[in-house]
Amino acid sequence: MNKIILSALIIIMIAPFSLINAQGLLQEKYNFTRQDTLRGTITPEREWWDLTYYHLDIKVNPNEKFISGKNTIQYKVLSANQTMQIDLQAPLKITKVLDNDNELEVIHDGNAHFIKLNKLQNIGDINSIDVYYEGHPQEAKNAPWDGGFSWKKDTNGNHFVATSCQGLGASVWWPNKDHMYDEVDSMLISVNIPKGLSNISNGRLRSIEEHDDNTVTSHWFVNNPINNYGVNVNIGDYVHFSEIFDGEKGDLDLDYYVLRDNLEKAKVHFEDTPKMMEAFEHWIGPYPFYEDGFKLVEVPYLGMEHQSSITYGNKYMKGYLGRDVSGTGWGLKFDFIIIHEAGHEWFANNITYKDIADMWIHEGFTAYIESLFLEYHYGKKAGDEYVVGKGKVIKNDRPVIGYYNVNKEGSGDMYNKGAYMLHTLRQLIEDDEKWRQILRGLNKTFYHQTVTTKQIEDYLSKESKIDLTEFFNQYLRDIRIPTLEYEIKNNALKYRYVNIIENFDMPIKIEIDNEQKWLFPKEIWQTMNIKSDEIKVDVNFLVHATKL
Numbered sequence: 001m002n003k004i005i006l007s008a009l010i011i012i013m014i015a016p017f018s019l020i021n022a023q024g025l026l027q028e029k030y031n032f033t034r035q036d037t038l039r040g041t042i043t044p045e046r047e048w049w050d051l052t053y054y055h056l057d058i059k060v061n062p063n064e065k066f067i068s069g070k071n072t073i074q075y076k077v078l079s080a081n082q083t084m085q086i087d088l089q090a091p092l093k094i095t096k097v098l099d100n101d102n103e104l105e106v107i108h109d110g111n112a113h114f115i116k117l118n119k120l121q122n123i124g125d126i127n128s129i130d131v132y133y134e135g136h137p138q139e140a141k142n143a144p145w146d147g148g149f150s151w152k153k154d155t156n157g158n159h160f161v162a163t164s165c166q167g168l169g170a171s172v173w174w175p176n177k178d179h180m181y182d183e184v185d186s187m188l189i190s191v192n193i194p195k196g197l198s199n200i201s202n203g204r205l206r207s208i209e210e211h212d213d214n215t216v217t218s219h220w221f222v223n224n225p226i227n228n229y230g231v232n233v234n235i236g237d238y239v240h241f242s243e244i245f246d247g248e249k250g251d252l253d254l255d256y257y258v259l260r261d262n263l264e265k266a267k268v269h270f271e272d273t274p275k276m277m278e279a280f281e282h283w284i285g286p287y288p289f290y291e292d293g294f295k296l297v298e299v300p301y302l303g304m305e306h307q308s309s310i311t312y313g314n315k316y317m318k319g320y321l322g323r324d325v326s327g328t329g330w331g332l333k334f335d336f337i338i339i340h341e342a343g344h345e346w347f348a349n350n351i352t353y354k355d356i357a358d359m360w361i362h363e364g365f366t367a368y369i370e371s372l373f374l375e376y377h378y379g380k381k382a383g384d385e386y387v388v389g390k391g392k393v394i395k396n397d398r399p400v401i402g403y404y405n406v407n408k409e410g411s412g413d414m415y416n417k418g419a420y421m422l423h424t425l426r427q428l429i430e431d432d433e434k435w436r437q438i439l440r441g442l443n444k445t446f447y448h449q450t451v452t453t454k455q456i457e458d459y460l461s462k463e464s465k466i467d468l469t470e471f472f473n474q475y476l477r478d479i480r481i482p483t484l485e486y487e488i489k490n491n492a493l494k495y496r497y498v499n500i501i502e503n504f505d506m507p508i509k510i511e512i513d514n515e516q517k518w519l520f521p522k523e524i525w526q527t528m529n530i531k532s533d534e535i536k537v538d539v540n541f542l543v544h545a546t547k548l
């Protein structure tokens, strides 16, 4: 890259409103490939059909680290087309694709596979194909972040196997339409494994079949829309216990699957689960998948928000593997993985991003609602301190929103900066009950939907009756934290904002003369008469302050 392009890139990266124009340059920086575009775009070969149902039917052989089987893909024809894009990542191979008994031609383009349909696809028809595949799936390098299959053993030497695939994509282990905008309405997951082990997937267990070849097949049915990366298989020497939660929509089954040796420990430690359910139903609305129940499933990695089967690997410790992520002490009041991953049932599984560039919708909200768990059980101060405490690790390295249509998420700041931003918005709304109704309203309005940042922004602006255009542009699309510059001289406070995008004028609360007051800084200097020689900016607002 030459110097001129590089400096142009820097200017554009910090310029607030040039993201669309910047896309090309930023893509150049990241070297996005044709494969990224095939993976991240709603291509014409995806757009014409709407997913209705999957039946994933596979055999998992842990001894050989080998999987084989098929996915039946049922879909509704939305517009005329005869070519369908299905994704499956190497080294797995599609062995054949059938429409009833007719084998179909497949043209392979890396991890994208274009299936030539023979039957005329009439608008409105519901059709299906069977995609057969097999191979040694990619092994997870650092699950769940760099996922795939984790082939582990428990301390008794039993197989302990799990999948994880957010970001990387579900096509790392099964063939599907690997784009988040489209979800099936329901799904059946059938998994054949060696006898003596159990497989726990999503939804409810329908039946277990025993076979003569020393294997068993479990059939799990998901009676709700589900995103691809939410689908999982977990295989191990599991034992089960359960309880019933008396929730907003009636009885909710809480089922727990843990390794045999951890049963007694889990029975005590998982007491956070009904406490979590109670706090979240109060603050963000009813659990979104009553029909499928709620499960916590022990896995050999940290955890993931697999829909209705939250996977758990926090080693039965409080905090994040025993650590307080907020540095305030409050983070050790609960098991981070139970609260965080289960929080994703509302923000990730119920309300799902259409494009991973908008992943803050999952992580920002979920990182925020951890504080609502604390607030519900320990009071408002606990929640406030926790979310502000987590703000210390914000990097401001890249914008929170990533790059559209190439399957590229934004900065890791999507968690804690996203949370702090929402906490700031709550201060602006200045009405906790209204804020609660807004959070509940989000989960009702976008119930079981895939969404864009724009939809969430528009909803929040409308419901709060505040135009939040600049607010979101500043925090999600720019890397700078607004900074209040001020000086106090001769009983006058002179103040202004720096590090802001054009027209950013968010009011903030300050303590001045021992009183809380709203201040309305803008880019231009303003003056206010005060008595004291110091002010304090309310830490619940994500702004910096510099005294000149």
Ligand SMILES: [Zn+2]
Residues within 6 Å of the ligand: 340, 341, 344, 362, 363, 366
């Ligand atoms: Zn998360």
